[in-house]
Amino acid sequence: MRKRARLLLIQLAIAVAVLLIWYVGSSVPIGGAYFLPKFFFSTPGDVLARIIKMFSNASIWRHIYITLTETALAFFIGSGLGIVIGFWFARRPTVAAVLDPYVKAANALPRVVLAPIFMLWFGLGIWSKVALGVTLVFFIVFFNVYQGVKEVSPAVLANARMLGMSDRQLMRHVYWPAALSWMFSSLHTAVGFALVGAVVGEYLGSAAGIGYLIQEAEGVFDVAGVFAGMIVLAVVVLVIDWLVTLIENRLLAWRPRAAERF
């Protein structure tokens, strides 16, 4: 407990130091010049005032809600496709061998270039952002499930077969948990990428969402607005990450590392 208090203290000290440097640089002239000019860096006070203003008229909640909706949809659709196709590839080596170059090519493509296409196809609403997120989440989940199913321990598999399990029972008791454990180990990355897809999509063209707020502020050189949007986004990310950690600890209780944390 004392160790944790110390850790928290150091973490707070870093925040205070950064804020202090920011404040001094932008508000106190040193040798007649500002070290961090207001126009480019705004000030901590202005950004705080902007955040308070954002939350005072409740419209911010709508933007957060839309970004989170896009993130959730991208995560679930991308994971679903990744699981199904990952299983299919792992159980059908011929399919995997035939499609291998296409998968590699698709994965190597920077997803941002797809954003304009998705906007043409799905419009400026949430679905073009969801599509962008799906292309990011899919590959993470797909590769993990594929690996998980392919690398099931041969001893565990042979043992389950000797216990008399049918194909369906093998799926349920061996392949599925093995694949899920790999998928959950990449949960943080997958959720993070779902959010990246949503925000980048909003940034490139939309009428709502945190990415839209940031883009709008940037368009009029409203640096305080950009920083305020970034801080709101950072807090949202921290909350999501904390939730994912909770879920992960529950689902992966059988794993050595998750259990040793207690």
Added chain:
Amino acid sequence: MSPGASTALPDRAEAAVELRGVEVAFRLADGTDYRAVRHIDLKIAPGEFVAIVGPTGCGKSTLLNAVAGLVGVRGMVGIFGTPLAGLNRRAGYLFQQDALMPWKTALANVAVALEPAGVPAAKAREQARSWLQRVGLGTFLDRYPHQLSGGQRKRVALAQTLIRDPEILLMDEPFGPLDAQTRALMGDLLLSLWSTDRKAVLFVTHDLDEAISLADRVVVMSAGPAARIIAAHRIDLPRPRVSADIRLEPRFHALQRAIWADLRDEVLRAYASGTSGAAA
């Protein structure tokens, strides 16, 4: 010889396992065939405990996999008089490696073994609980495999195999990774469980002492490739046996000397071919 084992061995009784002219070959990556074992003739009576010893890499495990139906063979594998096709449904297999499902608790690992037989889940859990008590893990039901020691994991695996009540028990150096004392204790546990309803056991090991203290018969295999059976020794030590005590008896040492005389040359040959192979 123990009375139970000797009366269970009349010639007209159907053998639990019968191997006739069995040969197992693998296709290697370079396209050539590797003959692991050849001309194996072996009969195991119902209720008989047979241990197979031989130098490392002699194909002992391959032979076990052949009886389990995990590898294809040339020749005949008969299970209670019926030729084996596909997986051996009447056998339970205790593997050398950890083969428990790591995502299931000890209880779930044992209970799931009854699912293929269609036992209702609640009843399966109840039976699993009593089996885990029998192997001395009554207070470890909710532990995951990684929270158990190597010996405890083997006990769970033993319960998982025995709960299905297989007629034949195949064991591939099951206690190999354990320390010597745990191994002796596991051997005693195995014998006490086995003595309540004797199943035919085929037990592979490289440890001669373990083979003698457990088995009714010890079969010696030659060095691979193309390994074959070169000798069989009946172990006439009285049962019930306690491994720590039985290893001190003069008869134990006499058997040990006799079997080692057969085994020694093969071990040396396996060693020599291993080193010359590396030099070639």
